[in-house]
Amino acid sequence: MLILMTQLDTGFGVWDPLVWLAALAVAIILGFIIRSFGVKDYKKGTDQTLPFLSGDKQENVEYIHIRASNLYWGYLDALKGYYSRLIPLHTGIVTDYLLWLFGTMAAAMIIGLLA
């Protein structure tokens, strides 16, 4: 009766969180059973517990992390002439940005008045 109360029939399928919880519990129990068959006398705290990287030492994760910029380095390299000028302008100082804002506005107004 409890299961029926939590059941949602959408017309396309049935959703019941209690059934999912029961399935999750069974999966966890099965996982622990399979894990219990594993070798227990491995040497903890040694290289036996580290991933195999072709014999190389595992470096700091932050050092070997592949950044998002690694995916579009070619794009940045192709436009480096543009970025080399643009990036120094982005100083992060508010007065610099305000100077750019008002300077551009003044220039636009002068051009508008002259036109």
Add this chain to the structure above:
Amino acid sequence: MRLSKALNKSLWAFHLNSGSCNGCEIEIVAAITPRYDPERFGIKLVGSPRHADVLLVTGPVTKKMVEMVKRVYAQTPDPKIVMAIGACGISGGPFYESYSLDGPIDDVIPVDVYVPGCPPRPEAIIFGVVKALEKLETLQKQRA
């Protein structure tokens, strides 16, 4: 031959080149071809020492490879067997006086089976694997 409980399905080998000229590698690959077909007994090469029972080590262990050899040995689960394949791995071979060696292999990690030759024939490598199986059985009995 009855295999131990831990190894009653198959014996997996990981090949580690510590500075070999590639002659022994060619013979190891020849040993796993259909002509000899050791895979019918479950003997095969694996891509990670984490899955291996036997390390097939070739080469005289150059200074650059010492840390790798020690690390791969440490990453192989117990019980494990190390086979030194080829004259270089056993004695340094023609490079025994070289400035760039820290070997031979048994100076770096313990070796259980020696397979001499330059390079050893595939039959010799397979014979060495059989010897390794016998030693693994003994080790497994000692652990039990």
